[in-house]
Amino acid sequence: MMPVQYKNQYVTVFQSELYQTTSTVAVTKDMILIVDPTWLPGEIETIRQHVAKNDAGQHKYLLFTHSDFDHIHGWKAFPEAVTIASRGFVDRTNKKKMVQEAQDFEDYYYIERPYPVEYPQIDIIIDHDEQTIKNGDTSVSFYLAPGHQVDGVFAVVHEPGVLIAGDYVSDVEFPFIHHDSEAYERTVDKLEEVVDDKKIKLLIPGHGKCTTDRDEMRDRIGDSRWYIETLRDEIRQQKRLDVLEAFVDSYRFSRYLREEHENNKAQIQKEYRA
Template sequence: MIQYQNEHVTVFQSVLYQTTSTVIQTKDMVLLIDPNWLPNEIDEIKHFVDTIKGERDTYLLFTHGDFDHIIGYQAFPDAKVIGSLALANSSEKEQKLAMIREFDNKHYISRNYPIEFPKVDVGIDKDGQQLCVGDTTLTFYLAPGHTEDGVISVIEPLGIMIAGDYLSNFELPFIYQSAKAYKQTMEKAERIFAEHPIELLVPGHGQVTTDSIEMKRRLDVAADYLERLCEAVVANDEQALDSLYNEHAYLSSFTKYCHEENINIIKREYM
């Protein structure tokens, strides 16, 4: 399903977890970000890319290595892959592939491409690193916290910010790696907004926005939630922790697990 589209950008949204897959086309390149989830959804994205790409090179950017974001990798075998060096050197490759296979087997899903972990052609290892293709410039920022291998990308001159699993309109912080790093990434995102004229924000889950006030609101919501969660964990305030959990959208065993993981990580880092 296409959630958003203009002359240069098409954002597809899966029925699962409102996960986004983005296609950006300039006169120099076609950039595909995190193709996912279901085979028919990936087929739709692939058909769209094949229809528009012409003689342009196709680049495939992974915002991070969570299995839902890499699940469509080999549906685009000719694309040049962009990802962090932490993604390229991940020690959890087999674990992520096992999660894909478990998902597919559990739901009786067959795919027409092999399941493999991305092989990175363009590795990102520092903030401000750039990839220039003609007049199109991609600027990358390391974005740990949710995972250690996250990357936030800015595509210019279009003013697009690809946030990965940050700055959703509904999803509160899921800390899979580090609360301290997550806070630092939110501070970095604030600097990115100040340094780049961002006209379109695309999160990994949820709705895109072109509204700068909404972008700031999402940043403030994430930072405030993290601060209150850390305070509640350190104070061992069970009532506050329960209240914070109930702020999550779509309460389920999954959000309960993520909330408990948030608490465990904060305890390790702050106590």
């Protein structure tokens, strides 16, 4: 079983026991959109059963917001779904590494699945912002979102006003900058524009709690922007900033997150040297 974090007329947000990872299923009379089904076989089976229960012959789509291995575990559980991801996802040169990380996870925890762990094959490739799929009265637009990873994408389900953000604007994580800090900032700016322009009613991060509070959406965006700017100031000044340390320590799982904070420092130092 996989707990349901949030549910309304259109959207069910499942939350894994691992890393508070979310998997979203949006259902309308025209379409079923499945996003990042993960982690454990029983959790993915819960999602699969939910999709089957709501299947009235709609078009089914499976979106991968990025290629981190925890977001691609469930591909083979939905063979009937049309897959969607960014051009960067398709063109990644280290696909074998992603699959190996997934396989290492399986081996470490003795996990067996009824399908192989493979890198997803993509049917619809997102090449530009606001690329849209439409079935009947339901439309979903996609936006390129590099920064966390090079191949990120987030999605807006228009009629319910839902923003599926991938690994951004979390309440349990500050930015994890695995690709580029300036690209991350541009994605944060884009998220802010979309929240305002598309009248978003529900924001769903890849980890942590979703929110229907627009002030909280803006606060999360502001915190992400402040963290990157302040971290860059710390690297530039070459001295430890107490306010930044306090910010990191304010997170519930700061012992683990501190490792990511150090990785972020190394990433920005590398950008300065480039």
